[in-house]
Amino acid sequence: MVKSVIFNSLWNDSIEFFKKNFMMLFLIGVLFYFLPRVYVGYNNLIPEFEFIGELSIPQIRNMLLAVASTSLFASLLFVSVAYSMKSKKKNASAKDVINGASKYYLKAIGLSIVLAIALFLIFLVVAVPLLLLLGILIVENQQLISFFVVLAAIPALYFLIRWIFSTCILVFEDSFIIGSVKKSTKIVKGRWWDVFFKIVLIGLVMGLVNYILLLGIILFEGAGYTNNLFNLISTNLLSTFTTLFVSIFLINYYLTLKK
Numbered sequence: 001m002v003k004s005v006i007f008n009s010l011w012n013d014s015i016e017f018f019k020k021n022f023m024m025l026f027l028i029g030v031l032f033y034f035l036p037r038v039y040v041g042y043n044n045l046i047p048e049f050e051f052i053g054e055l056s057i058p059q060i061r062n063m064l065l066a067v068a069s070t071s072l073f074a075s076l077l078f079v080s081v082a083y084s085m086k087s088k089k090k091n092a093s094a095k096d097v098i099n100g101a102s103k104y105y106l107k108a109i110g111l112s113i114v115l116a117i118a119l120f121l122i123f124l125v126v127a128v129p130l131l132l133l134l135g136i137l138i139v140e141n142q143q144l145i146s147f148f149v150v151l152a153a154i155p156a157l158y159f160l161i162r163w164i165f166s167t168c169i170l171v172f173e174d175s176f177i178i179g180s181v182k183k184s185t186k187i188v189k190g191r192w193w194d195v196f197f198k199i200v201l202i203g204l205v206m207g208l209v210n211y212i213l214l215l216g217i218i219l220f221e222g223a224g225y226t227n228n229l230f231n232l233i234s235t236n237l238l239s240t241f242t243t244l245f246v247s248i249f250l251i252n253y254y255l256t257l258k259k
Contacts, residue, residue, distance in 0.1 A: 007198060007201060007202075009256075010198070010249055010252050010253055010256065011202075011249070013252050014245060014248040014249045014252050017085065017248050017252070018244070018245055018248055021084065021092070023094075024084065024092055024093060024094045024097060025081065025084075025244050025248075026244075027094035028077060028080045028081065028084075028094050028097060028098070028244075029077060029240040029241070029243070029244045030240065031094070031098075032073045032074065032076045032077035032080065033073065033074060033077050033236075033239070033240045033243055033244075034236050034237060034240040036069065036070045036073045037070055037236045037239070038232060038233060038236050040066045040069075040070055041232045041236065042229075042232060045062045045063060045065075045066035046063050046066050046067065047059060047063070071112065071116075072109055072112060074243065075108050075109060075111075075112040075167065076101075076105055076108065076109075077243065077244070077247065078108075078167055078247050079101050079104050079105060079108045079167060079170075079171055080097050080098060080101045081244065081247045081248060081251065082101075082167065082168055082171040082172065082247075082251050083097055083100050083101035083104065083171055084097045084101075085248070085251050085252075085255075086171055086172050087100060101171075104170060104171050107170055107176070107177065108167055108170060108171075110177055111166055111167060111170055111177045111180060111181075112167075114177055114181075115163055115166065115181070118159070119156045119159060119160060120156075122155050122156045122159055123152055123153055123155070123156040125155075126151075126152040126154075126155055127148075127149060127152035127153075130148045130149075130151065130152050131148065131149075131152075158192075161188060161192055161195055161196050161199070162184065162185045162188050162192070163181050163184050163185065164184060164188065164195060164199070164250070165183075165184040165187055165188070165250075165253075165254045165257075166180040166181050166183075166184040167180070168184075168250070168251055168254040168255075169183045169184055169187075169254075172254070172255075172258075187254070187257055187258070191257075195253075198253065199250075202246055202249050202250075203246070206242045206245060206246055209242070210238050210239070210242055213238055214235065214238065217231060217234050217235065
């Protein structure tokens with residue numbers, strides 16, 4: 001029987017955990033999420049562009065390295081949060097959590113790499129034939145090309161949701177990479193749409209919260225009270241809190257489905 005999970009319950013449980021462990025979560029977030037992204041932004045390693053052809057080879061290389069490294073650090077953040085929820089240790093320090101979670105870090109990095117490669121290959125299997133077809137038809141409409149690229153990403157999205165709890169399983173069940181993926185698929189089976197809509201909903205809610213808080217930063221910027229460094233720090237700080245909360249929400253969702 002497929003178990004129904006109420007969004008409000010997950011939201012309230014996540015807020016409760018966030019409040020009780022704020023300082024520990026904040027320090028972990030700064031280490032694994034905030035600092036890497038501030039470094040990338042400060043050094044402009046991910047430049048703004050409309051088309052990839054505008055960038056030089058060194059720029060593309062630096063951008064790919066920056067995206068990969070910040071993504072891997074984010075996976076370590078998620079593992080650390082998961083371990084803190086698994087250990088249930090009261091008043092645990094960030095150091096205690098990192099020391100305990102460190103035994104999962106290499107497996108989590110391996111899992112992230114495997115999933116990234118798998119999702120990319122799934123995308124290519126669909127995208128390449130579509131783009132070749134567009135090339136044969138000599139389609140130059142950028143909007144139409146973008147539409148087909150998004151269309152090609154749907155199968156990858158399908159498998160992303162199937163594998164969404166893999167890292168949770170890796171930590172809570174001490175599972176290996178392939179086993180974690182298989183167990184996540186089993187948990188999601190029969191409730192794909194429910195998982196998808198909850199992920200979308202928490203994304204929209206946190207996006208709205210971020211937007212409202214960013215309005216304050218924009219107002220300060222318009223009044224001349226900010227500079228580029230302040231904006232870089234403030235936006236990444238907001239993103240850090242958002243990522244922490246979404247991580248807690250996702251882990252609570254897994255724990256609820258696991259019961």
